[in-house]
Amino acid sequence: MTTPWPPRRTAHRPLAPRVAAPREPVDPARIGRRVVRRRAKGMDAAAAAALEDARFDARQASQHEDLAADERRRAELAEWERIDQLLAAAAPGTVYDPDTDDVVQAELATEAAAAAEREAAVREAQRIAARADELQALRELGMLEQAEPREGDEAVREELTRRAGWYVQADVDAWLARALAAHRGHYADPAAREAAAGLLPQPVLAHAALLSALARLVPAAAPGELAVAARLAAADPEATAGLAALLTRAAEPGDPTGSRA
Structure with missing residues (x-):
């Protein structure tokens, strides 16, 4: 009867950790601004009514401690105010279009550069x-x-x-x-x-x-x-x-x- 050889021991190098794919950082304020811009697209005078709704929501939220510091809600209100001012300064009949909004385009360019x-x-x-x-x-x-x-x-x-x-x-x-x-x-x-x-x-x-x-x-x-x-x-x-x-x-x-x- 033959005695089998013991199993050969080999040294294994630990594999290098995988490099995770880039993820876009979560930014509640940016999400809020994007939501407002999608809703505001094509609006003219209706933006003023949407602004009043946002102000009402902000007043209601301020009465609740868990909602008062909502970053997204504050960003949405600020964006409605900005869009309302933008339309007020534009020619009568102008509707809001994010594609022609200089602020939006500058923000998108910054985000693209950060992603790159x-x-x-x-x-x-x-x-x-x-x-x-x-x-x-x-x-x-x-x-x-x-x-x-x-x-x-x-x-x-x-x-x-x-x-x-x-x-x-x-x-x-x-x-x-x-x-x-x-x-x-x-x-x-x-x-x-x-x-x-x-x-x-x-x-x-x-x-x-x-x-x-x-x-x-x-x-x-x-x-x-x-x-x-x-x-x-x-x-x-x-x-x-x-x-x-x-x-x-x-x-x-x-x-x-x-x-x-």
Whole structure:
């Protein structure tokens, strides 16, 4: 009788949380204004009667504590008053049309812009999550160093750190520091390197600066010989940045008198 092998254990990465589709925020006042505009469309003198009805309802509601603070009711009354004033100032026989109401059109444009921003934010969150999944897979295969950094990977670093319970991900930080020092990927663009100063934490920036300075002084240094740079940057990023600046000055060509050019 043969003994079966125990079931193979495999590590499963937790799936990234799904990014929810954008939802339009609930705004009782906006709902109230929309209701009034639908009712008022095509009205002329009848708008004045509707305004009186709204005022009557408001007076009745004010007598009840649970209705007195009704935001939608107040917005409806204010909208009836605005429409009544709009028609009073218009030519005789003018009927109300939301499509020609400048206030309504401006409000719709603002809402459309806000909706577009929400959708863009969701798309960006989805992109970050997908890129984080990609980099995580490369980490598990030991191939992270082969990846070329892309625009937005600074935010992906934040996502990977968040998934790890906000513990520093040393391998990801080192990968970004080496890429920044070597001007790899999108860091070949000076603008991207300048932007990184405001997107990456100080230890990563100090690590990159020290690697860059050491590369000028010792171009043939092996990667293992430069591992100390990451430890220095993690322990004291400010001192590491100062050391990098000192080494950078030391690598600059000097004039015959010994001063730096």
